[in-house]
Every structure is written in structure tokens, then in C-alpha cells.
Amino acid sequence: MSIGNSRKISTKKLDEILESYEYKKSNLIAILQKVQEEYRYLPEDAIIYIGTKIEGLSPATVFGVATFYAQFSLEPKGKFEIKVCDGTACHVRGSMPVLNAIRNKLDLKEGQLTSDNGLFSLETVSCLGACGLAPVVVINGKVYPQMTSDAISIVLDTLLKEEEE
Ligand code: FES
Numbered sequence: 001m002s003i004g005n006s007r008k009i010s011t012k013k014l015d016e017i018l019e020s021y022e023y024k025k026s027n028l029i030a031i032l033q034k035v036q037e038e039y040r041y042l043p044e045d046a047i048i049y050i051g052t053k054i055e056g057l058s059p060a061t062v063f064g065v066a067t068f069y070a071q072f073s074l075e076p077k078g079k080f081e082i083k084v085c086d087g088t089a090c091h092v093r094g095s096m097p098v099l100n101a102i103r104n105k106l107d108l109k110e111g112q113l114t115s116d117n118g119l120f121s122l123e124t125v126s127c128l129g130a131c132g133l134a135p136v137v138v139i140n141g142k143v144y145p146q147m148t149s150d151a152i153s154i155v156l157d158t159l160l161k162e163e164e165e
Pocket of ligand 1: 085128
């Protein structure tokens, strides 16, 4: 059975997750982390479902928690999560041209965070603690140091090619 409008979610899967955390309010963060792992974001219908299933919670409360923590995303994420560091060192060494090159390459419109094909999502983050390698881009946890517009374009082409194979 599934409910929802934006993205089909499996209530069976959600119940499995809730069950493994004993439907406990105190486990809410861990539950949301698991759900995000499953869908790569927190679908609205999953938030509502969790809010009605855990005693002492409401969908509004779960929504509040999900929006409070930066680790949670209410937007669908791409298969490849691109993080462009825009801390001071990276900014000074050209993170903005790199960011613009990514936006152009993925054809992301103003305010659009995920590419139309659902493969890539893009965000800027503050200092990643690797300032010596600035400007830094991280894709699915892998660090790409000293990026330039040309270099990131090659990286994205390579990922796209791998996807097509
Ligand atoms: S400013 Fe980018 S890693 Fe520190």
C-alpha cells in the first residue's frame, strides 16, 4: 500500500523503520535519518505518516524537527549530491565560477536545486575544513580539490558517461 502525492512512499517500509525504533518519540531523529537514507530526502507524506504513528507527536511537530536540522532535506536529492564550498578560502579562490559552471552544465534554473533528470542536486556549504585544497567540491562524499570551471565540467561529463554505460 502506498499513500502520497509528490512521491510514492511505502507505508510498509516506513512501518519497518518505525518498528525498528519501537515507534518511540525519543528516536525521532534516527527514524528521520533512516527515512532520508531510503528516499534521499524526507517526502511530505512520510513526515505526515510518522507524525500520526508515533504517540505524542503530530505531523506539524515532525515537520518542525525536519526543517530545524540542516541534515534533513525536504527536497528530492539527486543520485549525485554536489556540495560546493563557499567558505572564505574557497570563495576567494574562485568557488563562484565553479558553481556557475555546474549550474550551466546541469541546466539548473534560478532556485532549482536538482537537475531535471534527477541525477544531480547542488548546494553550497560553508567551510569543509580543507581550505588548503580550495576551491573544494564534494560529490557523494568524495573531495575534488582545486576545482576550476573546466575541471568540474570534466568531472560531471565523466559521471554522466558512467551513468549512460
Ligand atoms: S573555505 Fe572551503 S574548505 Fe575551507
